[in-house]
Amino acid sequence: MGETCITESNNLISEKLEDYIHSRKFEDYIHTLMNDAYQDIKDRTVHIIWTRTGPNAAIVWSKNKVDTIKCNIAIADWPEPVILGLLSHELSHIALGTDLHSELQTDEDVIARGLGHYLAIERAFTKKYSDHILRDGEDRYLGFTSIKKKMKSKEVRKISRLLTEFGIVVDDSEQ
Ligand SMILES: [Zn+2]
Numbered sequence: 001m002g003e004t005c006i007t008e009s010n011n012l013i014s015e016k017l018e019d020y021i022h023s024r025k026f027e028d029y030i031h032t033l034m035n036d037a038y039q040d041i042k043d044r045t046v047h048i049i050w051t052r053t054g055p056n057a058a059i060v061w062s063k064n065k066v067d068t069i070k071c072n073i074a075i076a077d078w079p080e081p082v083i084l085g086l087l088s089h090e091l092s093h094i095a096l097g098t099d100l101h102s103e104l105q106t107d108e109d110v111i112a113r114g115l116g117h118y119l120a121i122e123r124a125f126t127k128k129y130s131d132h133i134l135r136d137g138e139d140r141y142l143g144f145t146s147i148k149k150k151m152k153s154k155e156v157r158k159i160s161r162l163l164t165e166f167g168i169v170v171d172d173s174e175q
Pocket of ligand 1: 089
């Protein structure tokens with residue numbers, strides 16, 4: 001019995017260490033994104049916490065200048081541009097603020113900041129090729145196809161480059 005306890009606590013320690021390592025990596029990504037495209041919110045501190053259930057990523061709002069993005073541990077090893085796409089969407093939520101704003105506005109904000117290629121890669125990786133309609137059509141997440149249509153052609157070329165580089169296959173034949 002004693003041995004089981006030791007094993008369990010060792011597992012817990014390694015799990016915590018892994019979370020810490022992943023968090024450092026993710027906070028680096030956030031730092032890079034903030035410097036490149038989110039200068040307007042660079043006075044904010046964004047932390048990462050991990051869950052083992054729930055959505056891939058979600059904002060935990062706070063009143064002060066600290067924001068938390070809650071990520072599912074399942075995404076920790078996703079390819080870098082996919083994670084950058086996911087985090088961009090959450091950073092755009094932070095940039096748009098606590099005022100009521102839609103998922104569509106959030107996706108469009110990511111594209112307006114010149115990060116549409118990351119968002120498109122994230123949607124391709126998660127096989128979201130067409131828009132995901134919310135609240136009977138009042139809101140939507142943009143799919144891979146719509147994101148590309150909203151981007152400048154020069155930026156669209158970045159998508160093909162990333163898809164090839166990271167071996168992400170687009171199979172939108174059913175759309
Ligand atoms: Zn969102």
